[in-house]
Amino acid sequence: MSAWKVVLVGLALGVVGCGSVRTYRWPLAAPGNPAVRPAVYFEGTMPQTSMLEVELVESIGYGTKAEVPDVVSGLQDEAQRWGADAIVRVRVDCGHGSCHGYGVAVRWVTSPPPQGP
Amino acid sequence: MSWLRQTLLSVTAAGAIVSALGCTSVGSSAVRTDGMPTRPQIGAVRLYGITQPGGSRVIGIVEVHAIQEEANIEVLLPTFARRVAELGGTGGVIDNVLTGFEMRTEMRMQSYSYPCGYRHTCWGSRMVPYTYEVRFLTIQGRAIVPDSAPPPVNASPKAAEVPVTPIMPMGQGGGK
Numbered sequence: 001m002s003a004w005k006v007v008l009v010g011l012a013l014g015v016v017g018c019g020s021v022r023t024y025r026w027p028l029a030a031p032g033n034p035a036v037r038p039a040v041y042f043e044g045t046m047p048q049t050s051m052l053e054v055e056l057v058e059s060i061g062y063g064t065k066a067e068v069p070d071v072v073s074g075l076q077d078e079a080q081r082w083g084a085d086a087i088v089r090v091r092v093d094c095g096h097g098s099c100h101g102y103g104v105a106v107r108w109v110t111s112p113p114p115q116g117p
Numbered sequence: 118m119s120w121l122r123q124t125l126l127s128v129t130a131a132g133a134i135v136s137a138l139g140c141t142s143v144g145s146s147a148v149r150t151d152g153m154p155t156r157p158q159i160g161a162v163r164l165y166g167i168t169q170p171g172g173s174r175v176i177g178i179v180e181v182h183a184i185q186e187e188a189n190i191e192v193l194l195p196t197f198a199r200r201v202a203e204l205g206g207t208g209g210v211i212d213n214v215l216t217g218f219e220m221r222t223e224m225r226m227q228s229y230s231y232p233c234g235y236r237h238t239c240w241g242s243r244m245v246p247y248t249y250e251v252r253f254l255t256i257q258g259r260a261i262v263p264d265s266a267p268p269p270v271n272a273s274p275k276a277a278e279v280p281v282t283p284i285m286p287m288g289q290g291g292g293k
Contacts, residue, residue, distance in 0.1 A: 022189075024189045024190050024191045025190075025191070026164065026190050026191065026194050028164060028165075028166065051167075053165065053166050053167060056164070056166050056190055056194070056211070058189055058190045058191075058214075060189065088167065089166065089167065091214065091216075093216040093217070093218070095218030095250050095252060096218070096220075096250050097250050098218075098250070098252055100188075100216040100252065100254070102190070102214045102216075104166035104167055106167075
């Protein structure tokens with residue numbers, strides 16, 4: 001393999017391998033069927049409807065993934081996998097090398113709230 | 118200098134083994150706030166992430182924390198539930214999940230080589246400052262029981278019945 005190929009592979013590995021997102025969960029109710037992409041309600045806003053707590057979700061982004069969009073997307077992936085309609089009480093805190101997000105995944109009991117988050 | 122390097126390596130290896138085997142960053146605290154003595158319960162603990170369910174009352178507060186790799190809910194919530202159960206609670210309401218970051222600096226050993234003599238390489242070691250970021254996670258919440266659970270009683274019921282007497286009798290400087 002020539003030198004420039006080694007450099008290219010190294011760069012590719014560096015770009016791909018320098019960031020990751022880990023998700024954690026704590027189940028609170030039986031999971032539902034994965035459906036829509038869960039809506040996100042940051043701390044301070046709460047949908048005006050009845051809801052069932054499905055699970056607590058947490059997402060931690062490292063390196064190049066230590067950004068709010070990556071962490072929120074990690075929360076949504078985890079919540080969607082377990083059939084949640086929304087994530088409420090979402091809070092994201094970022095440092096220099098990692099970013100932490102937390103929220104409560106919920107399912108609407110009656111009907112979705114009249115307006116989005 | 119080789120004995121010094123060997124000693125330092127041994128100490129470092131021993132420290133790494135001890136930290137890998139026995140030390141955890143998980144800490145917790147729990148306080149019963151309703152005046153009842155702590156009475157652990159052995160049943161399951163249900164957690165609530167948004168609000169306290171109706172028909173329940175608070176019996177205490179619980180806090181758990183950890184840093185770095187252990188600072189996640191899958192490590193901390195079992196400890197949270199255990200502390201709720203130790204207080205006698207059957208449920209836990211999570212009020213705050215707080216994350217913080219702080220920079221720490223510690224001195225670390227670094228080995229280096231340098232040319233010495235004729236075509237020889239010598240090795241040395243030195244302490245250098247190393248700064249890194251520490252992420253910590255704190256979960257705070259309340260321990261609850263159903264309203265039907267035994268109500269709190271005054272921890273010292275006779276305290277109110279005991280007449281309050283001044284340390285010094287009136288007329289001798291005590292009282293008004």
